[in-house]
Amino acid sequence: MKKKSKTLSNRFIFLINTIVAVVLLLSYILPYISPERAPILAILSLFVPIMILANILFAIYWVLRLKKEFFLSTFVVLVGYGYLGHVYKLSGKEILMNDDLKIMSYNVKMFNHYGWNTNDSIASKMYDFIKNQDPDILTIQEFYHGENIQIDFPYQYIKTKAKKNKFGMATYSKFPIVNSGSLDLQNTSNNIIFTDIVKGMDTIRIYNIHLESFGIKPDQENFGEENSDRLMKRMKKAFKQQAIQTEIFLEHQASWRGKSIITGDFNNTAFSWVYRQIAKDKQDAFKVAGKGLGKTFDYSYPLRIDFILPDTHFEVHHFQNFDVKYSDHFPIMARISLKKDFE
Template identity: 55%
Template structure:
């Protein structure tokens, strides 16, 4: 420390603060936002903290300074304990009996023209026809858009008869049972469908957890002051806790094969993800490559997931890059 220049001493001080914050964030998946909602906000910052520590480690390494050990050791610890933010190797295996599943938040098929392109519904339809998943789950579905996705079976749920926004599950296989968890005090929801495939009945959950209402293209995420932004985030995280509890209470009653997919509106470093993904396989972690980015933001955020029970085998995982929504679709192939 004594041999460092004044500028490097300042950089090192900032480095230590960022390293401590990253280390503290490793505890976030185990702390309910209901108890300390302010801490849950930090879970959104974990990817930023990881990259900041990578930059510091590289800086010190190129300077031939032993200070690189601070961030390096924290990053190694995170690599061993956290879900990976980046996958180096993908898995691609073939199976004659695999089931393909796609999850897509379509943002109402651009109903309110967020994207200056009137052909968005058609382009989404073409993407789905080309991908040809066996099961397709939509979040932010809009039932008034006339779409023919060429599936024999579907379950569409909207919050009310007059509100045409909701969730949908499409399937090439018969849907023999379906339902809604009817989340309270929110426009978000969770639905499920039991799909008969051969002799197997597979329960498919479609989750759209509480939106944090962040306008990523606006200054301060669309809020006039930081205090209001924090308040909105805290309220959103508390609702996610309640919704996660409702889901887990419902899910534990199903003992068969299952797929959990959807928009969690939170990252893999959160309490919400940690609770829902327990004793399950994450398709991206099992077979994905790269960042697995699912949200159209300059930073690689993964907030959409496809999970399965532990008896499943994940053969492939893909995240698309078509900007037809504020989310990117994800797709996986599964076998049991």
């Protein structure tokens, strides 16, 4: 009787295993499908890290029981082996040079202007953190242009959504900014800006991207809870907007023939169509030089939605995501330099 019960239990577990494996296998095609065509599939991309972990656990479960069922999840994980580096890196890279470029991207959630955190010193801690890390280039999303901003760089480009509005985007630089502009995304509080900086003999375009927010509020709503239907509808709409914004960005990027670095909060993961389009012919600094979990958004499981993507003119020497909870995003920083062939 016990043997029969155990057999039924294993069959049920393998059924769940099969469903999770098939869903993960299907998720591998998500980067090739625009959210405009199938926004519901775009939502699935957010769960890829969980599905990878679940399949690894299923494989371990069957191996420990010496069951051939372990082949299923093992096969599916191996098929998408390249995806693992988007979630976790066993070893990093650390080559520190005196003349490399330190570039930081940080969604600061308006420096806590509206008091989402009851700690009144959050803004000061952000300023101190930025000063201590001492980046050469700082790109900020969800910027708030208040009177008490304590960010000291010789050059800056700040773009608010309207003249009387203090919310927007900002890029700070230790190097001269010779050109700057905004793509002025419509019908949204999000935006994309760019600055052309001069370092030595080189002009480098820095894109600062903040795509449509999907509006997850971890303390108020989560998938599978009572209000998840409303959350799903809002996210489907946001993903469609992201696709449109990505097309606008790609068209603008095509007009620039020089060196470039893309930074920002994509509000989408590395398993998405949006990421695949923007990261094409670019390097993902985390994948090249990061270590550990690539988590950049403070959620119940690792979501990496903030990126630094230098083009192939550059070499990535180091990457770090900082575990400081001053915002709902974690700041990220890369150290890069021009390859000798392009100096």
